[in-house]
Amino acid sequence: MYLFKEISIILSLSLMMTATSLRSENLAEVYELALKNDPLLKAAEATYRAGKENKAQGIAGLLPSLTVSGTTTWNEYRVEEQLIDQYNSNAYLANLNQPIFRLDKWFQFERGNALSEAAAAEFAYQQQETMIRVASAYFNVLNSIDSLNAARAEEKAIGRQKDLAKKRFDVGLAAITEVQETQAAYDLTVVSRIARESQLDTAQETLTSIVGRDIKLLSPLKDDFIITSPDPIDRESWVTLGLRNNYQLKAAKLQRDAAQATARASASNHLPQVDLVGRVTQSTSKQGKFGGFIQNPLFGVEQDTRQYSIQFSLPLFAGGAISSARRQAYANYDRSKEQAIYTERSTIRDVRSNHFGVQTQVANVTARKQALASAESALEATQIGYEVGTRNTVDLLDAQKRLFQAQRDYASSRYEYIISMLRLKASVGLLSPDDLFNISSQMN
Numbered sequence: 001m002y003l004f005k006e007i008s009i010i011l012s013l014s015l016m017m018t019a020t021s022l023r024s025e026n027l028a029e030v031y032e033l034a035l036k037n038d039p040l041l042k043a044a045e046a047t048y049r050a051g052k053e054n055k056a057q058g059i060a061g062l063l064p065s066l067t068v069s070g071t072t073t074w075n076e077y078r079v080e081e082q083l084i085d086q087y088n089s090n091a092y093l094a095n096l097n098q099p100i101f102r103l104d105k106w107f108q109f110e111r112g113n114a115l116s117e118a119a120a121a122e123f124a125y126q127q128q129e130t131m132i133r134v135a136s137a138y139f140n141v142l143n144s145i146d147s148l149n150a151a152r153a154e155e156k157a158i159g160r161q162k163d164l165a166k167k168r169f170d171v172g173l174a175a176i177t178e179v180q181e182t183q184a185a186y187d188l189t190v191v192s193r194i195a196r197e198s199q200l201d202t203a204q205e206t207l208t209s210i211v212g213r214d215i216k217l218l219s220p221l222k223d224d225f226i227i228t229s230p231d232p233i234d235r236e237s238w239v240t241l242g243l244r245n246n247y248q249l250k251a252a253k254l255q256r257d258a259a260q261a262t263a264r265a266s267a268s269n270h271l272p273q274v275d276l277v278g279r280v281t282q283s284t285s286k287q288g289k290f291g292g293f294i295q296n297p298l299f300g301v302e303q304d305t306r307q308y309s310i311q312f313s314l315p316l317f318a319g320g321a322i323s324s325a326r327r328q329a330y331a332n333y334d335r336s337k338e339q340a341i342y343t344e345r346s347t348i349r350d351v352r353s354n355h356f357g358v359q360t361q362v363a364n365v366t367a368r369k370q371a372l373a374s375a376e377s378a379l380e381a382t383q384i385g386y387e388v389g390t391r392n393t394v395d396l397l398d399a400q401k402r403l404f405q406a407q408r409d410y411a412s413s414r415y416e417y418i419i420s421m422l423r424l425k426a427s428v429g430l431l432s433p434d435d436l437f438n439i440s441s442q443m444n
Helices: 001-020 027-037 039-051 051-058 104-169 176-211 235-245 247-270 321-388 393-427 431-438
Strands: 065-079 082-101 274-286 303-313
Touching: 027 039, 027 104, 027 176, 039 051, 039 104, 051 321, 051 431, 082 247, 104 176, 104 247, 104 393, 104 431, 176 393, 235 247, 235 321, 321 393, 393 431
Parallel strands: none
Antiparallel strands: 065 082, 082 274, 274 303
């Protein structure tokens, strides 16, 4: 009885010390750090900024284009190597082009819109993945802390059992096998504690790589953290949400639409192209004499030429390049269609799997909590039996190990439930920072 109470006290003190020392930063605060420092999120943001420029580039193809150029030329006129005249001439040209009938430009405009929206959907997906990565890293650290605290408490408890067995052996109340068994059990707890320390270090390094600095003080979950089943409980309702809102699926469909627009633009390269063209040319010349003999009446005079035209062109043959580009574009479109179909099927699979996973974790938390209570009762009963001689040392060591394992499993099950719920919401496009803030509100 005394040993069981001692173990309970050690566990309680360890958890209280952990809770007290881990009040510094909660999940919401760590997530805000990740928003500022996570390199993967920053890269995703840069990709989004680049992708959204496709819309502006698509619109540009439908708008007027204006180019300005100028030249200055030094001229020398010679007859039989004799310099007759030398002068400088200047020319300035402004060219305005407005597409009138250009289907290729229109389809490129549609492609730009689709790619810009796809970039937004992909960035939204990456934001959700960041939330899951942060939460996973955060709870991996907490899980490692819980496991290490349990391992340390187990080491102390088994160590006291080892010392007690040695004292009993010294006074002739126990056999040498009892001393050896407790020593072996103690050695294993030392190994387990070292492994848990390494696990904690790795978990902390993973979190550091996301937020950009060391964070060792984390807020733990409250004991009464709310565990609920998915709402609605109907799995197909979640599938419907996923098909409507999943960001990866949205991005895949938009990529398919962009590929279709690209294929249509490539096919329209065989069609007539009509543009409105305006051209203004200004030129001056310092030519003194024509042929070196006739005086130039336009010496130094600025000349203006203005031209307005409707330009028509029809590609007839380009060595097969246009037809090849069209076939290539439609092959890429076929690939994008199949990828969209695959993403849709994957979304259905993931939503169903995640929904079942949350239900499993809800049951797992309940079962682990009951198993912990059972392990505590079993250890208490084993301790009483050991004191009256109906249970031996091996029974007592096994009961202690089961208690500490139950403690670790229960803590881990709560973290696994949270990650499963976050993944379910992400798979249907409903995960938001509010979910992390809600979890943080249930932390000490």
